Amino acid sequence: MTLYVNLAELLGARIEQGLYRPGDRLPSVRALSLEHGVSLSTVQQAYRLLEDNGLVAPRPKSGYFVPQHRTLPALPAIGRPAQRPVDISQWEHVVELVRSSPNKDVVQLGRGMPDVTGPTLKPLLRSLAQLSRRQDMPGLYYDTISGTPALREQVARLMLDSGCTLSANDLVITTGCHEALSASIRAVCEPGDIVAVDSPSFHGAMQTLKGLGMKAMEIPTDPLTGISLEALELALEQWPIKLIQVTPTCNNPLGYVMPEARKRALLNLAQRFDVAILEDDVYGDLAYTYPRPRTIKSFDDDGRVLLCSSFSKTLAPGLRIGWVAPGRYLERVLHMKYIGTGSTATQPQLAIADFIESGHYQPHLRRMRSQYQRSRDQMIDWVTRYFPAGTRVSRPQGSFLLWVELPEQFDTLKLNRVLLEQGVQIAMGSIFSASGKYRNCLRMNYAAVPTPVIEAAVRKVGENAIRLLAEEANAG
């Protein structure tokens, strides 16, 4: 099943290495089929994957070409995280990041904040205001712990787009995706259990594992296709893993969309070893392709996938409204949600339900998706222009987060300190690893419409990195 992925990786590597130059025509489908002894449709799938990732461009009737307009920087390397379950560290760096408040004097490239300033979000604010003026004040009452039925119905409807046929009763509304993750992990695991995670991985999910007393088994991850199934299989054979935690669609921080076939294969692995999957889909609706990619949950036929998500990235994080579709763990998750926070805030749930029901969600998504896609290209251009030679960059297929890999010896801890003094906030790579790897990496947010202020900030990041590298070289 991973034939086409292997082929895509091979071709991708050739392009990255400069074997084919911008504008070059690539080998025909037929030629590659012969060369590699695979079917025509396998080659076509491989090309489609490369196309999704911006590495090749089709021209009608003439085949595939290396895109003209720009040379993309190389992709990040596949990580080599710890080969055994580890206790999670890095809280002291995470807390520095999440303690920061919105601040006009700092360009905040570090947090997972969407752009909330667009006009398509206005109806949500209107709903909120209207609810506050209603005589019966529904927002002031305790909600039922599984969440307002009106919202659960709308979420169930939205989830059809990712291939899930669920009903309102299959869902639990939570205080952001964060609580969905936390309640799900607690529903499945006991302290001391081992959880396999894609690496690099969202720092919040990792700190949640830490706080709940779990160990993380970090699995290497391909920057185009996601968690290595081969490495995962090996880990499942070697360790008593209880849960596989992944963000397969518009991954944070790498931005890839795991191909559908690999999603299915991941589910098969989980079934074979009888472990649960926690699928974090918080950026799933922000994939640049339409219709949006399917979730692993959509293939789940025995209730082992707990799908977690929220409106934090698609609408606004300050509302703190998320959900989980916990499959067979529904009752456990409900208990864990109850003990964490009781019920969820009522008013934002009602406002979001109204926003979706009135048809405002899809137009908003469409607008944000194309804004983010354009900002991505701009951000990659800036990094190409301002960052040290040899910098590698992810190719996000959705959302608004870019992963940047500096030369191996570089340490972003120092860079981060310097930048904070200069009014620029980034997210250091080390917090995306349980064990403090990825010290030479950083993550930047490109949600906002590009402005000279943002360009100047990105430029500062690059120039400081160049200076620090030079200083290091001199010292060394």
Next chain:
Amino acid sequence: MTLYVNLAELLGARIEQGLYRPGDRLPSVRALSLEHGVSLSTVQQAYRLLEDNGLVAPRPKSGYFVPQHRTLPALPAIGRPAQRPVDISQWEHVVELVRSSPNKDVVQLGRGMPDVTGPTLKPLLRSLAQLSRRQDMPGLYYDTISGTPALREQVARLMLDSGCTLSANDLVITTGCHEALSASIRAVCEPGDIVAVDSPSFHGAMQTLKGLGMKAMEIPTDPLTGISLEALELALEQWPIKLIQVTPTCNNPLGYVMPEARKRALLNLAQRFDVAILEDDVYGDLAYTYPRPRTIKSFDDDGRVLLCSSFSKTLAPGLRIGWVAPGRYLERVLHMKYIGTGSTATQPQLAIADFIESGHYQPHLRRMRSQYQRSRDQMIDWVTRYFPAGTRVSRPQGSFLLWVELPEQFDTLKLNRVLLEQGVQIAMGSIFSASGKYRNCLRMNYAAVPTPVIEAAVRKVGENAIRLLAEEANAG
């Protein structure tokens, strides 16, 4: 230090037993001082405690009398919970209660819902609406994880009234008091640890202990003066207790305010055995006396008290805004709060900060306090009138919850089922015990201004109880 409490209990018992009748003059302070060999001020303190609890009434220049206007039913008995740490049960009954949504066809006497319909809450709704109309939309952004500084400042200011001098930096804002409890317990305890709790105790706190894997050591509790310090001391000697969890001010479900001297003594015990105290003060601002009673936290000089509270009972629970003053556990609580939900919703925090800063909080409290006090008297009258002979009733000194104890053999499980069919919801006593005790008890909410509909509901509870008792007597 408990001399005056002992004396008050003795006098209280004599009154309850009918030794003194309504209108009778009670022994003079001097006489009691001689009789019991205690100081005049000890007797005065005892009388003041009885007065706070509505058992005696002072008449200027003529001493203390048994109140004329009504005979209060007897107080609930002191519970005899398990004599060892237990695993917590009852989730199946709790979930039934907390799953219920607001429903116009059911008179909901079961939940801890305040009255949110009064005019003094309107400015809060206005603030919420205004925030939704602001151009810069502050409510949509991720807040810093410790909570909006503006709100933390206001909470620190309010806490002065309970004797605490804290700054904004000593506080963490949470998703309701529920998250404050959950983060605090996790900050102090490991799964398997033993937590001492006042019994009966808030079911949510107990389920949180359960969900986090703790064992509960239930300590007997006096319906006037709170957790038995003698029993607690014994338990501390016998078991490796990590945390003492109490609701000493306007206790849920018993409604007592633990006398200040006993609060100090509880802190001394905790210091002697070097354990932490989780003080749940969620109803503290709703005490009927002014100024409000001091918290245990206000005496804490080595940071071992984690004070948890929220605006759920004083303003509105649907907002889900609470806080914790975690003392020496601040960093741990912050981590646990982060892993539970990330940050707290931004907009309600800003609205509440504005409400308090604009001076609306105290007038609202004043109004609610006196409304609740009047409803309490009405509710006690109804129970006296409609419930079986021998029913015992708490004397809440604040908040809006009444604890009712039916004859010992009674089981509220059956009563609850019958009542739900008749559109009345109560809270069964068994959920207030870790081990399902208090089956013959129930809790009713008297927050709303009394109406014939509520009277009819209370009457239904009483009449069904009488019927079920008679049926049982016939069967037995």
